[in-house]
Amino acid sequence: MKSAEKNISRVEWLDKVSGLMDNQFRIPFTQIRFGLDFLIGLIPGIGDLFSLAVSGSLILAMLRYGVGGRVLLMMLGNILLDMTVGSVPVLGDIFDLTFKANRRNFELFRRYRNEGMHQGSGCGLILIALLLLGGIFAFAIWGLVRLTAWVLA
Numbered sequence: 001m002k003s004a005e006k007n008i009s010r011v012e013w014l015d016k017v018s019g020l021m022d023n024q025f026r027i028p029f030t031q032i033r034f035g036l037d038f039l040i041g042l043i044p045g046i047g048d049l050f051s052l053a054v055s056g057s058l059i060l061a062m063l064r065y066g067v068g069g070r071v072l073l074m075m076l077g078n079i080l081l082d083m084t085v086g087s088v089p090v091l092g093d094i095f096d097l098t099f100k101a102n103r104r105n106f107e108l109f110r111r112y113r114n115e116g117m118h119q120g121s122g123c124g125l126i127l128i129a130l131l132l133l134g135g136i137f138a139f140a141i142w143g144l145v146r147l148t149a150w151v152l153a
Contacts, residue, residue: 032097034096048086052136055079056079056133059075060130086099
């Protein structure tokens, strides 16, 4: 398989996974679409962490194409907002139905790629993203521990 064909199939894969996470299903007789992110998010605590892991891995895959620092920060901001508001019971579930961070990030990636700004592998940004996502993940774990201690006290 040629490199260009391989890249196209990877981009299609990113599109499908982000669609699966945010738009795969539709509530009958409405225009409201949702994905696995919403369904997984209904599982208290663990669901949001799993969604964060999937969103983070999508960003890392997109970084392989060399997106710039500004786009990376926008993507991380989308995930942070989704995780922060999404962790609030009920309100977060409603927010997850409308915000769709993975689709937003894929559209940022697509725009960035279509504008011809694709440059290099983005290895340095991957490291920064890993550190930021690790920090977000550690903060989420810390918050869950604190919440559990508060509930049990």
